[in-house]
Amino acid sequence: MGQRGRKKGANGEQSRALLLTIGAEEFAKNGYYETKVSDIVKRANVTQPTFYLYFQNKEAIFNELVQLFHDKLFEYIKRSRLEPGIELESISMKITFGLKNIFTFLSEHPDLTRIGFLVSNDAEDMKKELVELIEGNLSYEVQEGYFHENIDMNLVAECLVGMIERLTFTKLFQGLKDPESLAKEIVDLLLNGMISKQD
Structure with missing residues (x-):
């Protein structure tokens, strides 16, 4: 089973929800173009690969x-x-x-x-x-x-x-x-x- 399969379940949903919450804060404060995926993952205390398990890119989380x-x-x-x-x-x-x-x-x-x-x-x-x-x-x-x-x-x-x-x-x-x-x-x-x- 790949990494995507291992991330499913309660912890995965919590990580995804946290990324959405922090993403919302960053986009609301900085706008779309000034918000960086690296800032979102840093604040969420997760890795960039974790972000890309749930969202294809910055546009996907914003949309x-x-x-x-x-x-x-x-x-x-x-x-x-x-x-x-x-x-x-x-x-x-x-x-x-x-x-x-x-x-x-x-x-x-x-x-x-x-x-x-x-x-x-x-x-x-x-x-x-x-x-x-x-x-x-x-x-x-x-x-x-x-x-x-x-x-x-x-x-x-x-x-x-x-x-x-x-x-x-x-x-x-x-x-x-x-x-x-x-x-x-x-x-x-x-x-x-x-x-x-x-x-």
């Missing part, structure tokens, strides 16, 4: 991290879609819960978030895909009677992606807001607006 961010974020967005039959009084709470989960994921994975939103060459395409997914959720929710039909849901989706990205870096990562309070404030703004309610 896996980008894909991991994409898949997890999109999973949370898909789960945030409002299901049919929600009481009107519960809509705000349900949307806040979904948005809080998204911000929680981003706050728990700051390096992946920086890679996915900023470092990756595919970041802009990913954001466009994100807009399409959110717009699809919103259009479904319009059909369910939760929102007005005369609102441009593409515009709303673009705004939401912009808010999520920008506020993650300026509020969440700075420790100025936690996921729940950030989600509540966004939902309150979008559902209730800014006009003072005067009697």
Whole structure:
């Protein structure tokens, strides 16, 4: 049995997970071009041959991290879609819960978030895909009677992606807001607006 076979199992999975974690830190801090495999393996305290057991090259580990961010974020967005039959009084709470989960994921994975939103060459395409997914959720929710039909849901989706990205870096990562309070404030703004309610 070759070296690849000997590396399978719990220790192999731990080494692979460690390389992904440290790789994410290095790419997030230094960018793609300034990150070196030698720096990743040095910090992980493994050999370069060990790295190449799991990843073909630097591009392979980077692409896996980008894909991991994409898949997890999109999973949370898909789960945030409002299901049919929600009481009107519960809509705000349900949307806040979904948005809080998204911000929680981003706050728990700051390096992946920086890679996915900023470092990756595919970041802009990913954001466009994100807009399409959110717009699809919103259009479904319009059909369910939760929102007005005369609102441009593409515009709303673009705004939401912009808010999520920008506020993650300026509020969440700075420790100025936690996921729940950030989600509540966004939902309150979008559902209730800014006009003072005067009697």
